[in-house]
Amino acid sequence: xxxxxxxxxxxxxxxxxxxxxxxxxxxxxxxxxxxxxxxxxxxxxxxxxxxxxxxxxxxxxxxxxxxxxxxxxxxxxxxxxxxxxxxxxxxxxxxxxxxxxxxxxxxxxxxxxxxxxxxxxxxxxxxxxxxxxxxxxxxxxxxxxxxxxxxxxxxxxxxxxxxxxxxxxxxxxxxxxxxxxxxxxxxxxxxxxxxxxxxxxxxxxxxxxxxxxxxxxxxxxxxxxxxxxxxxxxxxxxxxxxxxxxxxxxxxxxxxxxxxxxxxxxxxxxxxxxxxxxxxxxxxxxxxxxxxxxxxxxxxxxxxxxxxxxxxxxxxxxxxxxxxxxxxxxxxxxxxxxxxxxxxxxxxxxxxxxxxxxxxxxxxxxxxxxxxxxxxxxxxxxxxxxxxxxxxxxxxxxxxxxxxxxxxxxxxxxxxxx
Ligand SMILES: *Cc1c(COP(=O)(O)O)cnc(C)c1O
Numbered sequence: 001x002x003x004x005x006x007x008x009x010x011x012x013x014x015x016x017x018x019x020x021x022x023x024x025x026x027x028x029x030x031x032x033x034x035x036x037x038x039x040x041x042x043x044x045x046x047x048x049x050x051x052x053x054x055x056x057x058x059x060x061x062x063x064x065x066x067x068x069x070x071x072x073x074x075x076x077x078x079x080x081x082x083x084x085x086x087x088x089x090x091x092x093x094x095x096x097x098x099x100x101x102x103x104x105x106x107x108x109x110x111x112x113x114x115x116x117x118x119x120x121x122x123x124x125x126x127x128x129x130x131x132x133x134x135x136x137x138x139x140x141x142x143x144x145x146x147x148x149x150x151x152x153x154x155x156x157x158x159x160x161x162x163x164x165x166x167x168x169x170x171x172x173x174x175x176x177x178x179x180x181x182x183x184x185x186x187x188x189x190x191x192x193x194x195x196x197x198x199x200x201x202x203x204x205x206x207x208x209x210x211x212x213x214x215x216x217x218x219x220x221x222x223x224x225x226x227x228x229x230x231x232x233x234x235x236x237x238x239x240x241x242x243x244x245x246x247x248x249x250x251x252x253x254x255x256x257x258x259x260x261x262x263x264x265x266x267x268x269x270x271x272x273x274x275x276x277x278x279x280x281x282x283x284x285x286x287x288x289x290x291x292x293x294x295x296x297x298x299x300x301x302x303x304x305x306x307x308x309x310x311x312x313x314x315x316x317x318x319x320x321x322x323x324x325x326x327x328x329x330x331x332x333x334x335x336x337x338x339x340x341x342x343x344x345x346x347x348x349x350x351x352x353x354x355x356x357x358x359x360x361x362x363x364x365x366x367x368x369x370x371x372x373x374x375x376x377x378x379x380x381x382x383x384x385x386x387x388x389x390x391x392x393x394x395x396x397x398x399x400x401x402x403x404x405x406x407x408x409x410x411x412x413x414x415x416x417x418x
Pocket of ligand 1: 049191192
């Protein structure tokens with residue numbers, strides 16, 4: 001069966017909008033990412049990109065190297081545990097960890113945290129102490145001199161993330177002595193979606209230099225150094241994951257210089273990734289509900305809008321869709337605005353998107369590279385449409401079909417009679 005036929009069959013069976021996740025492609029991404037790195041590296045999968053349990057489980061297990069879980073909420077913790085992750089090996093991150101979630105995470109066995117500030121570290125320590133535990137903490141650093149030139153810059157400017165590097169020397173005595181915590185290392189995350197390998201290498205080199213300097217300033221040995229990520233994958237557009245053929249040698253050289261014992265595990269090393277691991281395993285199938293012209297522009301209205309995909313990224317994102325093969329070679333195409341079903345002009349998936357000229361109601365479109373930042377990064381509840389179906393396949397066979405449900409639950413209030 002051809003790919004378009006297969007997609008049409010799935011859309012017929014399970015309805016649209018529908019996310020299709022192919023675990024064989026996910027395996028390829030995991031294998032590639034480990035392949036770009038020195039063998040000693042561990043990879044944390046950031047569940048933020050897609051917390052679907054089947055994907056999390058596939059990244060953890062199976063053939064090849066296993067990804068650890070990086071989480072930022074108790075919801076993601078539940079997904080990681082359901083996927084079989086050992087809580088003691090999960091990394092818990094985020095700038096606003098509440099006492100309640102810390103209590104729950106420590107109660108469930110999480111022992112490794114990224115601390116974003118002295119206050120955050122103290123909260124982690126208090127929660128650990130209350131349960132007679134010691135929390136291993138990575139200090140997340142906002143390096144004053146981060147030099148990311150591509151992607152989304154995360155450090156070097158004022159943010160809620162990390163401890164300003166220039167304050168570390170003064171803070172060190174207090175950071176070292178928070179009851180219930182043990183400083184285990186450093187966490188730096190300076191960019192996302194780096195499509196330029198040289199820029200990524202430069203950033204990692206810089207990060208390794210910074211970490212070596214900070215180790216001296218803090219006066220504690222690094223056991224684990226998480227140098228962040230930035231591995232790129234296209235988002236809702238055609239294209240392939242970025243290749244990093246020179247990364248491994250560059251990292252080895254930088255580490256040999258700054259951390260001569262790294263091959264013996266001092267420090268242990270890690271990177272983290274979301275989109276690279278899951279982005280290209282996903283395809284979003286949607287149906288055309290209507291085609292109309294308005295003031296000379298053609299609008300193709302789909303049953304999937306920013307409630308299904310891309311709610312996070314706002315307006316005007318261009319999402320080229322793959323086209324149905326026309327009879328007898330290349331079908332004629334035309335450029336249209338792709339709109340979703342919501343009652344807001346913000347529900348536009350793309351302008352000037354090339355689609356088959358005869359695309360009409362009932363036809364399907366497939367949007368590639370939608371495995372990361374899909375349903376859970378969308379405005380799922382806005383205007384009250386059902387969440388998309390999510391279908392997972394392995395070796396061409398459907399292994400699960402699911403849908404996120406939202407329900408409002410009431411609790412009794414004073415004065416209420418039953
Ligand atoms: C979002 C995030 C990631 C994942 O980013 P990708 O661009 O999807 O790889 C990793 N680490 C941290 C700290 C993050 O906030």
